[in-house]
Amino acid sequence: MSHTVGIRQAQKQKTRQALLDAALHLLEEQSLSSLGLREVTRAVGVAPTAFYRHFPSTADLGVALVEEALGSLHPMIRTTVSTAGDSRQRIDRAIELIARHVAAYPAHVRFIARERHGGVQPVREAIRDQLARFAEEVRTELAEDPVSTDWNDDDLLMLAHLYVDQMLSTASLFLETLDAPEEERIRAADLARRQLRLISIGRRHWHD
Amino acid sequence: MSHTVGIRQAQKQKTRQALLDAALHLLEEQSLSSLGLREVTRAVGVAPTAFYRHFPSTADLGVALVEEALGSLHPMIRTTVSTAGDSRQRIDRAIELIARHVAAYPAHVRFIARERHGGVQPVREAIRDQLARFAEEVRTELAEDPVSTDWNDDDLLMLAHLYVDQMLSTASLFLETLDAPEEERIRAADLARRQLRLISIGRRHWHD
DNA sequence: CCATACAGTTAACAACTGTTCTCTGGAATT
DNA sequence: AATTCCAGAGAACAGTTGTTAACTGTATGG
Incomplete structure (x- = not known):
């Protein structure tokens, strides 16, 4: 050995x-x-x-690709929903991180978006499991935020899933506008920013 | 003739x-x-x-399927985000409508979720166009709500896209739990309800 | 009633698919 | 130095695919 x-x-x-x-x-x-x-x-x-x-089989090849595309992404999660800075800064940082990742690994992002609901069951399950892990990690990160002191675990996980879905949706939007003129890319980033802002507002007023 | x-x-x-x-x-x-x-x-x-x-070609078959799956859905949109009732009632009604639709046309829902980011360009575009139409319709519906008096068109469309995405995400979640035990189906509906509630809270406090 | 249009059939095409079995050259082990 | 192991090659298998051409029967319009 x-x-x-x-x-x-x-x-x-x-x-x-x-x-x-x-x-x-x-x-x-x-x-x-x-x-x-x-x-x-x-x-x-x-x-x-x-x-x-x-x-x-090609299905196993697909599962390996899921590992490659998402496995190395876990470290990034912590910084994406990091507690550092005020709300606007955090959102800007998250959007920037997503945009960079899409630009650096467009094929990975496309693959995940495509096969998340694709026709190959083992691959769908692999993606679902990885995204569930992401959601868990986001939840523990959210729990450390002073905003979430009176949140129960179930609601935190609900919010975490919302964030993960939103991340994927944003990544897919950025992917579509990768070859588009800069004006459109700015519009896309703006849309994503405002959506994240609305969610974070809803989060702040959850217990009213 | x-x-x-x-x-x-x-x-x-x-x-x-x-x-x-x-x-x-x-x-x-x-x-x-x-x-x-x-x-x-x-x-x-x-x-x-x-x-x-x-x-x-089969691609054109796919475009026809998009028409069949989404074309007949436009009338439902108005009632889904209807202004009648208070916030909780509206959310319950929307979730109920989505659940019924998924149960009635599971293959349609699966097809749209699968091919939205699928490998056939014309089909992706057909779905994107239909969803954009949905977003427009949701926007005009939202504009009639007294909550949205001081909202500009851009922000309304942003919110409309968020709602449309959330609808699809919820429909896909319901589809996965179609054959699951009732307990899990209830949990899924609960998750979707709270996510919609968080968005609607964010909406109410958008201009603070 | 007759000519036409046309939905669906039959036959054949070259090209492609996943999978099995047998083989080979060179790295790894003893 | 002799032996085992094993990543990859090669050939062949029965089936599959999309597309073409020429056809048949029947509903339609004049």
Whole structure:
């Protein structure tokens, strides 16, 4: 049991990543349920049968993509709904973070938005589970905010889900306006900002 | 130019509808981008080539399905965000309407949720356009509410989009819990109700 | 009553799909 | 140095796909 990777395993992970990358690229203009195994291997330049060395089926490839797209996002959550600064600053920071992420990983965002309600059950479930984890994390973050002192856990989770949904909706909106003129992108950011503001107002007056 | 339908056209529309129904059924466990033309005709019991008498491609079939799923929904919008009753009654009525609709047309709801961000561009655009129309209608309805006297059109449209998104999100949640035990369905309805309540609170305190 | 229009059929096309089995070259282990 | 392991290749399988062309029967309009 050596802790060195070895040429063998290194090469394997390399082609595995190549398969993931190629699939993500192909999925920009189709859904996972229509993605062919041969289509992916052809794009990578390996034999169709090599696919099975890495994934039992394209559905498992999809689950791996969910991990890649959302797994590394958990650290970002804490800063997104961080308690630092006043309400306006927090909203601006969140919008900025989402916009940057969409610009940096558009294919990831598209994949999640597309397959969240897509035709492949295991992938839907993987996304649902990850989003539920996000909601939990957002809840614990919200609980530390002095605004939420008299909130019960159920209401906090309700608000957390609302925020997570809003984040995804905003990310999807930003994705659509990625190639649009700057004016439209500003309008989109403005819309998202005001929606977040309305939610945060509702939050402040929840117990009236 | 007769106003009588004629045996011929009647039969044509009958098979056309059969194609739409079969497609909708098949789309419950896959996405439109993987729906085969032959698959649909086989389900209806008609030759593959007959498909072309009704739709140039499966994408056009999808656009027709958008029309069927959302086109008939516009009348419902007015009553959903109607101004009658107090806030709690309005929310209860909206949730009830959504729940009924999801139970009555689950395949329609699933199709819209799935293809809204799906892999077929013309269908995405058709859904986006219809939802934009919904938002416009919601806005004019909201404008008549005395709560919105000092709201500008831009903010009203922002709120309308938030409501439309929330409706879809709620419908999708209800769809997932359709076959779940009643306890979970009640929890889902409760969550949706509180989220709507938070938004409506934010709305009331928008200009503070 | 007859000519036309046309929804649906049949047959054939090349291209594609997922999956199995057998094989090979080189890294890993002993 | 000899042996095992295993990522990937290659070939073949039975089925599938979208699209074309030429057809048939029947409702429709003159």
